[in-house]
Amino acid sequence: MKPRKISQILEERMSGHDWNFHYDREKETFRIEDPLSKKGITIGLNEIAARYETSKEQAIDEVVYHAEEALLAMKKEGTLDGKEKAVFPVIRSTSFPEKTSEDIPLIFDEHTAETRIFYALDMGKTYRLIDQAMMEKEGWTKKRIKETALFNLRSLPASFKEDRVAGNVFYFFRANDGYDASRVLNESLLESFKERISGTMALALPHQDVLIIADVQNETGYDILAQMTMSFFASGRVPVTALSFLYEEGELEPIFILGKNRANTPKDGKEE
Template sequence: MKMTTQKMKERLETELSGNGRTFGYDREKDTLKVTESGHSITLSIPQIIANWEENGDVAVDKISYYVREGLLASQQKIDIRASLPNVYPVIRATSFPRETKDGKVLLREEHTAETAIFYVVDVGASYRFIEEESLQNTDVTLDDIRIAAFANLRTRPTTSKKDSVSGNDYYFVRTNDGYDASRILNESFLEEMRAQIEGEMVLAVPHQDVLIIADIRNNTGYDVLAHMTMQFFADGLAPITSLPLVYNDGKLEPIFIMAKNRPKE
């Protein structure tokens, strides 16, 4: 049975009803806004349908769970000093909103031309983005947040699965802990991977729940990575960027890959 926008909208509203939640559908953008206690999360219905077509009902169950936990987390007050053991960096697209719906500026730093770093407090099943005002009237600085967040990230297990196509190797980090893409910030892990990669090291963070590390040894490898990244980007619940990033001397640079061709320098 074909899933339509109207059917998915009604299903999401049924799954997420209760707790005084309200729903707002934007027909032009094809999005569903879920609001509870003044906090809201906006869902892209076409993206959820694409994910449902790929993964079935588990896709709807997963997004419903994230919405419920996200709304719960957004209502909790943050004691930033006490929360330092649970702060983490998360990678998002540079187009990701810099402030909340009620105008509170999020703690953010530059990363690459395609990606930015935001900071969150892990609350178990979800996380809450840290707002700049959380640091006001405290002795906690952005440096404190950054140091703690990167240290906490390094303590998380980082495992990968390898696949090989046409002489090129691809490693997938998919632990589903909400910080897979963020592991692109784990410099020691990247250096370990660089030491075992024979060709050019290219990374991709198409959405928050995957980090792809490619060992590119021929032109076909770029083409495979481009298609792979685009597919992940289209299916992800929190898309970041479809552009891969070349890793050289500890630096990341976005590249545009033409089909069947290596990008020209």
């Protein structure tokens, strides 16, 4: 389905709200905005079009649901005080905007060459990314936000499903709480898997709602992980990266899996 057609469907589905809609043909984006506050969200239509190829109407349903929840949440006054237990880290790609639509800097930290860590205030069915204005208004510091978010992350359940393919073991974290990929920041969790794994430990963060940890026992395992990662990346609501990572000595190192049964590490891919 063409991006323009998707924008028309989205506008029709959300026409019951008093919102403004704008389709940007050049950027292939669709902007939904509250006319009073001028706050809103911008949706990349090419990503939706790609997901529509595999998920059909489910892709549209998910976008409508999350867009409506996000716009309605913007009408509520987000506050950090008294909500310390609702602050969490979220993983995004390095191409993710560093500022809000109002040009306010978002609070984030560098993670790997492919990913960054942003911080969010959980508001139930959605969350709001914490920006500099919000932080300063409430007298918080970036250090406090980071420490609070990582502490809360460690309290999340770490349930997973296991799958074995061609002698390799893959573990999937999919709690669908918005913080599945964020669990990669739980160092004790990664170390516990490092002890469990007998082969090479690799992992993937294709989108925000999944973390894949792999026990790679043979060369075929790299190919399988690459295929899984690309499939999840193409279908994710918030894609992060199609690259996989090696986990060595507490660090994540992006790897390119080239051709069949070959994994190469880029010289400049090591986490800073």
